[in-house]
Amino acid sequence: MSSDEYSIRVNGLGKCYEIYATPRDRLKQFIIPPIQRLVGCEPSSFCREYWALENISFDIRKGEAFGIVGRNGSGKSTLLQLITGTIAPTVGTVETRGRVAALLELGSGFNPEFTGRDNVYLNAMLLGMTHDEVDERFDKIAAFADIGDYLDQPVKTYSSGMLVRLAFAVQVQIEPDILIVDEALAVGDALFQKRCFGRIEKLLSDGVTLLFVSHDQESVRTLTNRAILLKGGREVSMGSASQVLLDYRKLLHQEESDYFSKLMQPAVETGQASASKPADSSASSEAETAPESNESSEKSQAPAVSGRADQMSFGDGGVEVVSVGTFGTDDEPCAVFYPGDVIRIRVNCISHIDTDSINVGVRIRSREGIKIYSWGTLNQDMQILAGLREGELFWKRQLKAGEQFHVWLECDCSLGSNLYEIQASISYEGKPDYTAQRILHWKDEAAFFQTLMRQDEYFFGGISDLHMAARW
Structure with missing residues (x-):
């Protein structure tokens, strides 16, 4: 793939965090190793390394919809933060081409003391729009967010659903080249989610690149062409969205089976593995x-x-x-x-x-x-x-x-x-x-x-027949 064909290029990406047992160890790490290096000694380490993401590589073409799936703690949000530049990688590189709009955390970039209207201007101008451009598009932003009089109330009074409505309305109006969405739409109501997915499909048809993270497998399957599955910060599989989601279901099933096996192990060791089913037990114990x-x-x-x-x-x-x-x-x-x-x-x-x-x-x-x-x-x-x-x-x-x-x-x-x-x-x-x-x-x-349809006898459009009838 030539450099002009991609929107996002990730190469050997990794993010490592230093974990300290006590604040004192953090201070020791800051002071002692530099001194040891000065005197020619091997530096000591007072922390342990935690790799939130390790050796991730992929390219995303312009106009492609790419999904990221995995359980909580698999590294999805870390990967998105590295791509958007909110955190720096420990190793590897990330390249993006074009204007990036990212919906990562609810209300990120919003000042809770400002009104929704003020935050629209502040957020949009931080994303590169001029004051006049915000004026021109403000009515569209307000209509999409659809939060009524709350637009002139402090953001700290908003519910999580109202926050994501306003944040998404701003992001999609800046006409991004790359749109990144991380689970935020899950808090919206059904009507707003429908409106968001409709807007995302419109952006995709206009050639916008989508990077989409969600636990909703049907949304990933419907919206994306390719996907990557992460576990423990590492790639498990990458390919077509349908194949990756199958691998994801297998992974979830295997982890669930391993969990139940561990719960059953004490009973096996005490010779109770073949005991009859309890007459009244919790759902989890019966499943085990x-x-x-x-x-x-x-x-x-x-x-x-x-x-x-x-x-x-x-x-x-x-x-x-x-x-x-x-x-x-x-x-x-x-x-x-x-x-x-x-x-x-x-x-x-x-x-x-x-x-x-x-x-x-x-x-x-x-x-x-x-x-x-x-x-x-x-x-x-x-x-x-x-x-x-x-x-x-x-x-x-x-x-x-x-x-x-x-x-x-x-x-x-x-x-x-x-x-x-x-x-x-x-x-x-x-x-x-x-x-x-x-x-x-x-x-x-x-x-x-x-x-199939026998169009001269019985015909309808859509995915299902609602057996509709007309009266007059």
Whole structure:
């Protein structure tokens, strides 16, 4: 990539902090090592090093949307601060081309004693706008923020949502070349978030480069093309947004499994690993015992399902999704549906252990990666338990080791024309309410189907049919 094609270039970036046990050690570090160097001695160290970020490199093209994901403490905010220049790197370099607008911390750069109006002028002029330019755009800023009379009140009286409204309204009006957003939109209400995402999409269409950090995986998938996954300040994976988010889900699942394993270790050491499930326990404790609480010896022999060559699945193992297919009402395989048809999804499974408390579910995503719908057998069980429908609870079904079984999931086709992906999952549910869940097997791209329109008979636009009717 030539130097004219990129907006952000990060090369070997690292940030190290010195951690001191006491203030006295900080003073010693300031005084003693320089003296030791003067007399030719090896300098002592009174601190320990903490690398918040280490050896990060990537290039972002002009007009590209790039996501950063990872758990809290993974180094996301540190990376953004290094890119914006608010902190200096310990090693490595950062290059940016063009005007940068960054929404990192709520109200950063705002004076709490000034009014919102005063802060608009102050913040915009710090970002490089002239007073006349702010005058020209002030009405647009005020309309976007939509905080009413609070605009002339001190910022210290604002809620967090009002702060981010005003901050975002200023940032997007300076016509940036690079827009950096770090989780700040999460505090806004749904209407404001919609307005923000609409504005971001408009900026992207105008060629603005976006650097986006969020825990909302669907937002990252929808807004960004590429992404990087961080853990402990280091790169775990980088590539297309969909692949990185899959790696992120695997990472979260693995860390959750490790956490539960540590909690279970004392019980294993005292010979209580095979104890029966408690009749009344917290959601977390029930999840910890799943599903080995039924047959711990067989669970230990169950094959793991996270190491498939195609890297499209993960889970603890024990019960496995073998295959998924879509069918018509005649039980014949079908991959094309029209509005009004019945979509029948068959999930074929095998259990490697004796267990119950199982939920078989699917998630349907559009070609653009937007989650359209998720549902499972537990959703139906919850309706039965609430007295809203009749039937047997799948959650209470006793599965035996080696047993093969299948579940039919059916719905009317009310989706717009598109290609859809089916993700399938099997989870152990410690409680029949999704509060104590462990993923036994998750399978991306388990099946695909397409929906089309018979435009001369029945037509609508959008992602879903609302069955609207007209009256006059």
